[in-house]
Amino acid sequence: MAKKNAFYAQSGGVTAVINASACGVIETARQNKKDIGKVYAGNNGIIGALREELIDTSKESAKTIAALKHTPSGAFGSCRYKLKSLEENRAEYERLIEVFKAHNIGYFFYNGGGDSADTCLKVSQLSETMGYPIQAIHVPKTVDNDLPFTDNCPGFGSVAKYVAVSTKEAAMDVASMCETSTKVFILEVMGRHAGWIAAAGGLAAQEEGDAPHIILFPEIAFNKDKFLKRVKSTVKKHGYCVIVASEGAQYKDGTFLADAGSVDAFGHKQLGGVAPTLANMIKSELGYKYHWALADYLQRAARHIASATDVEQAYAVGKAAVEMALEGKNAVMPAIVRGKGKKYKWTIEEAPLAEIANVEKMMPRDYISKDGFGITDKCREYLAPLIQGEDYPPYKNGLPVYTKLKKVMVEKKLKKKFKV
Amino acid sequence: MAKKNAFYAQSGGVTAVINASACGVIETARQNKKDIGKVYAGNNGIIGALREELIDTSKESAKTIAALKHTPSGAFGSCRYKLKSLEENRAEYERLIEVFKAHNIGYFFYNGGGDSADTCLKVSQLSETMGYPIQAIHVPKTVDNDLPFTDNCPGFGSVAKYVAVSTKEAAMDVASMCETSTKVFILEVMGRHAGWIAAAGGLAAQEEGDAPHIILFPEIAFNKDKFLKRVKSTVKKHGYCVIVASEGAQYKDGTFLADAGSVDAFGHKQLGGVAPTLANMIKSELGYKYHWALADYLQRAARHIASATDVEQAYAVGKAAVEMALEGKNAVMPAIVRGKGKKYKWTIEEAPLAEIANVEKMMPRDYISKDGFGITDKCREYLAPLIQGEDYPPYKNGLPVYTKLKKVMVEKKLKKKFKV
Numbered sequence: 027m028a029k030k031n032a033f034y035a036q037s038g039g040v041t042a043v044i045n046a047s048a049c050g051v052i053e054t055a056r057q058n059k060k061d062i063g064k065v066y067a068g069n070n071g072i073i074g075a076l077r078e079e080l081i082d083t084s085k086e087s088a089k090t091i092a093a094l095k096h097t098p099s100g101a102f103g104s105c106r107y108k109l110k111s112l113e114e115n116r117a118e119y120e121r122l123i124e125v126f127k128a129h130n131i132g133y134f135f136y137n138g139g140g141d142s143a144d145t146c147l148k149v150s151q152l153s154e155t156m157g158y159p160i161q162a163i164h165v166p167k168t169v170d171n172d173l174p175f176t177d178n179c180p181g182f183g184s185v186a187k188y189v190a191v192s193t194k195e196a197a198m199d200v201a202s203m204c205e206t207s208t209k210v211f212i213l214e215v216m217g218r219h220a221g222w223i224a225a226a227g228g229l230a231a232q233e234e235g236d237a238p239h240i241i242l243f244p245e246i247a248f249n250k251d252k253f254l255k256r257v258k259s260t261v262k263k264h265g266y267c268v269i270v271a272s273e274g275a276q277y278k279d280g281t282f283l284a285d286a287g288s289v290d291a292f293g294h295k296q297l298g299g300v301a302p303t304l305a306n307m308i309k310s311e312l313g314y315k316y317h318w319a320l321a322d323y324l325q326r327a328a329r330h331i332a333s334a335t336d337v338e339q340a341y342a343v344g345k346a347a348v349e350m351a352l353e354g355k356n357a358v359m360p361a362i363v364r365g366k367g368k369k370y371k372w373t374i375e376e377a378p379l380a381e382i383a384n385v386e387k388m389m390p391r392d393y394i395s396k397d398g399f400g401i402t403d404k405c406r407e408y409l410a411p412l413i414q415g416e417d418y419p420p421y422k423n424g425l426p427v428y429t430k431l432k433k434v435m436v437e438k439k440l441k442k443k444f445k446v
Numbered sequence: 447m448a449k450k451n452a453f454y455a456q457s458g459g460v461t462a463v464i465n466a467s468a469c470g471v472i473e474t475a476r477q478n479k480k481d482i483g484k485v486y487a488g489n490n491g492i493i494g495a496l497r498e499e500l501i502d503t504s505k506e507s508a509k510t511i512a513a514l515k516h517t518p519s520g521a522f523g524s525c526r527y528k529l530k531s532l533e534e535n536r537a538e539y540e541r542l543i544e545v546f547k548a549h550n551i552g553y554f555f556y557n558g559g560g561d562s563a564d565t566c567l568k569v570s571q572l573s574e575t576m577g578y579p580i581q582a583i584h585v586p587k588t589v590d591n592d593l594p595f596t597d598n599c600p601g602f603g604s605v606a607k608y609v610a611v612s613t614k615e616a617a618m619d620v621a622s623m624c625e626t627s628t629k630v631f632i633l634e635v636m637g638r639h640a641g642w643i644a645a646a647g648g649l650a651a652q653e654e655g656d657a658p659h660i661i662l663f664p665e666i667a668f669n670k671d672k673f674l675k676r677v678k679s680t681v682k683k684h685g686y687c688v689i690v691a692s693e694g695a696q697y698k699d700g701t702f703l704a705d706a707g708s709v710d711a712f713g714h715k716q717l718g719g720v721a722p723t724l725a726n727m728i729k730s731e732l733g734y735k736y737h738w739a740l741a742d743y744l745q746r747a748a749r750h751i752a753s754a755t756d757v758e759q760a761y762a763v764g765k766a767a768v769e770m771a772l773e774g775k776n777a778v779m780p781a782i783v784r785g786k787g788k789k790y791k792w793t794i795e796e797a798p799l800a801e802i803a804n805v806e807k808m809m810p811r812d813y814i815s816k817d818g819f820g821i822t823d824k825c826r827e828y829l830a831p832l833i834q835g836e837d838y839p840p841y842k843n844g845l846p847v848y849t850k851l852k853k854v855m856v857e858k859k860l861k862k863k864f865k866v
Contacts, residue, residue, distance in 0.1 A: 036622075039623070040619055040622050040623060042615075070625040070626070071626075073625070073626065097618075098615050098618060098619065099615070099618035099619045099621065099622040100619075100622035100623065101622070102622075103622050103623070103625060104622055104623050105623065105625055105626040105627070106623070106626050106627045107626055187844055190844070190845060191750050191845060191846060192744050192747075192748070194845060194846070194848070195462075195518055195519070195743075195744070195747035195748055195749060195750065195846075196742075196743040196744050196747050198517075198518060198519035198747065198848065199460055199518065199519045199743045199746065199747040200743065201519065202456075202460050202519040202520035202521070202522075202523050202524055203459070203460060203520065203523070203524050203525065203526070205490040205493070205523060205525055206490070206491075206493065206525040206526050206527055207525070207526045211743060213744075229844070229845065230845070232845070299722070302719070302722075317742050317743055318740070318742060319740055319741060319742035319743060319744050320738070320739055320740045321739060321741075321744070322616075322737050322738060322739035323615075323616040323619045323620065323631060323737055323739060324612050324615070324616055324633075324739050324741070324744075326619065327612075327615035327616050327618060327619040328612070328615055329615060330611050330615065330751055331750055331751065333844065410843060410844065413843075413844035413845070414843065414844045415844065416838070416841055418836070418838070421836055423830060423833075423834065424607055424610070424649070424753065424830065424833035424834045424835065425610060425611060425614060425649065425650070425652070425833070426611060426614070426615075428614070428615075428618065
């Protein structure tokens with residue numbers, strides 16, 4: 027069998043450690059040059075393949091590739107572009123395979139969440155029927171932590187650490203001034219569908235009474251009265267109240283708090299953001315002085331406070347993906363499997379893509395406390411190992427040194443252009 | 447002269463390093479036990495003195511006091527409580543001095559910004575006229591960086607580092623996805639009156655074209671047309687646009703953007719926050735997909751990414767305050783003085799409180815670029831040294847180990863209560 031090249035692409039929202047997976051893929055491929063050719067990366071993700079915009083990673087130095095391990099964001103560019111179903115747009119898949127064929131690509135490493143697992147599976151299947159079989163391996167990544175099979179998802183641990191540390195720090199700030207100033211602080215975090223990230227805020231509480239006092243999960247229907255009562259009793263008891271709210275917090279009927287449009291004291295409808303919605307609610311009903319923060323991209327880009335465990339796992343899934351490909355595997359994903367013992371241990375095992383694609387893993391109900399406002403010990407046991415360890419990037423002049431790629435493009439071979 | 451005790455209090459908004467100053471004060475006092483008695487700290491700042499709620503810091507172990515150096519927030523509690531003028535409420539000052547007298551306090555170390563410098567001065571003056579002279583030393587602290595005489599203010603360097611690092615990381619995230627997703631990202635930072643913190647975001651730009659592309663300062667009148675034009679041209683040129691906006695950004699007539707109430711696409715008035723106001727403006731006029739973050743307390747509490755220079759200076763001003771007191775100084779503030787050479791060097795010198803109180807240091811116009819949207823090289827030279835060096839706190843189980851005090855209260859000696 028002639029030596030094939032590989033294609034790697036980043037998909038969807040980027041993370042603090044997705045480039046560590048890229049590093050794992052590229053370094054492992056480089057260590058297996060006798061079996062694997064060059065690694066081409068999609069410029070801006072899968073649309074780079076459709077447009078035949080391939081970045082030749084062999085033009086990047088070993089030092090640059092190594093530096094990907096501590097560089098956040100998507101170094102090759104990512105995209106929010108979900109391929110349609112085979113029935114709806116078979117031409118897209120065919121184009122992908124044409125491009126792969128033109129560049130002698132036999133391995134497809136797709137670094138993303140649930141949608142990209144689905145794409146990966148379809149590429150594997152269709153390439154087979156088109157007579158140009160490609161080994162498609164999905165490299166897991168998502169801050170949402172919602173992929174099945176894998177114990178956790180690379181990217182999540184670092185957001186979790188950021189949220190836990192930030193909650194702890196801001197809560198100390200509020201506690202030290204609550205006598206005469208802010209009584210309620212709200213931190214809005216990511217998680218439109220699942221409360222994993224909000225749950226991580228719960229790790230900040232290490233002793234009874236510690237903040238956060240309230241966590242709002244998308245999984246638990248928001249009850250305004252119950253919420254306000256809890257805020258009030260918390261302020262009475264502790265002098266202040268810290269809330270971590272998932273952007274996906276919603277009413278029983280599925281309306282997101284962020285879209286619900288609470289009305290402020292002036293009768294103006296307040297739009298956008300769970301945090302300001304809650305803040306207005308608290309101000310008008312309880313009269314407490316409040317502050318709120320919206321971490322937004324800061325949380326998923328925060329490589330400066332990445333979890334060492336997360337970095338290691340992100341690298342490991344990239345490495346394992348290449349090793350699985352070399353073992354002849356196809357339509358699989360390297361999954362993180364947690365050991366049984368008390369001490370946290372993990373291994374990488376393969377999981378079949380057919381059972382992963384388009385399945386979302388929600389927070390189990392027994393990870394959320396009975397009253398719906400906190401996490402249980404079981405959840406804490408699950409989350410705690412994922413934020414372990416610090417893995418600081420190098421610094422120069424007070425700023426982290428993150429790498430930039432040269433991005434040398436591979437010469438196009440196809441005459442046909444493809445409009446994306 | 448009988449050995450006198452000292453009183454220390456934290457004032458106003460806390461910072462990531464105000465406890466490092468406390469550490470400097472207490473450790474230095476402990477090293478001079480033959481000349482200085484116990485250090486009592488105000489519970490929740492100056493109101494602790496008014497209420498005769500004094501924390502006996504001698505009950506805290508050397509290890510705990512040392513750990514203050516890496517603990518954010520106000521460990522003894524702070525307050526937003528400005529003493530009225532002597533004419534308006536002489537009783538308050540008299541109460542302070544009564545409490546100090548009752549506890550044999552001869553040194554007053556007040557750790558705060560402009561207002562507390564003023565209080566400090568008045569305590570010095572009034573104690574003299576009341577026949578119980580107290581040496582009052584102001585220990586500078588403010589993230590706003592607006593105190594005169596001192597080259598910079600402890601607390602600012604760490605916020606500056608947080609903002610610069612966060613801007614850099616979020617900008618990389620946006621850049622890697624702008625092809626198909628978010629085009630404009632806005633980070634709202636503190637600074638109601640002065641643009642120092644927003645300016646620090648400018649340090650993230652290390653090469654031509656780097657983010658942030660636009661900085662909005664309170665010092666420069668906001669011009670909507672000019673702003674939108676710049677956003678548009680930046681997106682056209684770079685594919686994305688990153689904006690760092692000071693919460694104090696304002697129109698020519700002094701109206702804050704945050705209060706201006708822009709109207710969204712649904713005709714609803716949008717209240718609160720510069721970032722959402724700008725985002726709505728951009729969405730409705732240019733149609734770009736946007737994201738925004740509001741760092742709020744996260745920025746000033748972020749001890750995990752503190753500037754080592756800032757930590758060192760915060761400690762040094764605390765230490766110097768005690769040394770000045772022991773030299774018999776009164777009504778002074780240890781100020782940070784920058785050396786003249788190319789290499790950044792600093793020393794601590796005394797500055798007279800009479801000339802500090804109630805003076806605000808604004809950004810010089812030549813620190814802001816001609817077009818009003820960026821910082822000049824001169825500003826960069828000023829800011830860059832202040833974010834140098836990392837000073838990580840210890841970690842356990844993935845979280846920083848911040849210290850908690852026992853807060854043993856000194857027995858009250860005065861019969862009269864004072865209502866605050």
